[in-house]
Amino acid sequence: MFTKTLLIPTPDGTADAFAAFPDHGSRHPGVLLYMDAFGLRAELERKARELASHGYYVLVPNVFYRDSPTPVVDLPEHIDDASRPVLFETLWPMIEAHTAERALRDADAFLAFLTAQPEVADGPVAAVGYCMGAALALRTAAACPDRVAAVAGFHPAALVTDAPDSPHRRFSAITGEIHLGLAEGDMTPASLAALDQALTTAGRAASTEIYPGTVHGFTMSDTSAFDAEGLERHWDRLLPLLERALGKD
DSSP: OEEEEEEEEETTEEEEEEEEEOSSSSOBOEEEEEOOTTOSSHHHHHHHHHHHTTTOEEEEEOTTTTTOSSOSSOOOSSBOTTTHHHHHHHHHHHHHHOOHHHHHHHHHHHHHHHHHSTTBOSSOEEEEEETHHHHHHHHHHHHOTTTEEEEEEESOOSSSOSSTTOGGGGGGGOOSEEEEEEETTSSOHHHHHHHHHHHHHHTOOEEEEEETTOOTTTTOTTBTTOOHHHHHHHHHHHHHHHHHHHOOO
8 A cells, every 4th residue: 555645735725635545556536535623643544544445545634734734733642531622722723714615625626636646546536524524525525516426424513503504505516425424412303303304305315324322533543432333334334335436446
């Protein structure tokens, strides 16, 4: 497997990124992987490598590049409940500043960069996100439906809000298949009902699943939220979705 650290030009500057892809000579379907709130780090690099081992070129941008290159915050080796408040003193302003307008400018730049790589096959890609990255993946799929053939989000945040540009209000623009893997407690019953209604109204091929016994962040092995069964369920949903939408190299 090959890995690279890359720099992505965007309208607002240069985003550092990590890429992983198979080491044989053919071209591979592309996957744009959006980080969670703790940023681009070894945990997300491991996820990129795992996806690459199944035949994909995986690009993981640092979406907080306007504030800092990676690492954007000094993370402990293991992120437990006690460390979160101090971390979010730094992270929360970055999260709040990452508006939908910023996300859409980035989406176009990230997709253009990903599909221009010589190791990436022609055709649409998939967008995958964790935590805040789930909303970014959905915004990307809605803004660029001709370029995104599948979208998946795990332990998502802020999918249903009162804002006119809430991600759930844009489902009708998405043409690819959608999977959302929620932790128990990720959404209130009212928000979950609104999410399901928006998917039904949009008429898209979609699945929403609450992963039993999980808490927010369950796929991240460097946090106290980690749940091994939840992580495996996530791979069991994600890999077939990618193969249906993109095939394999």
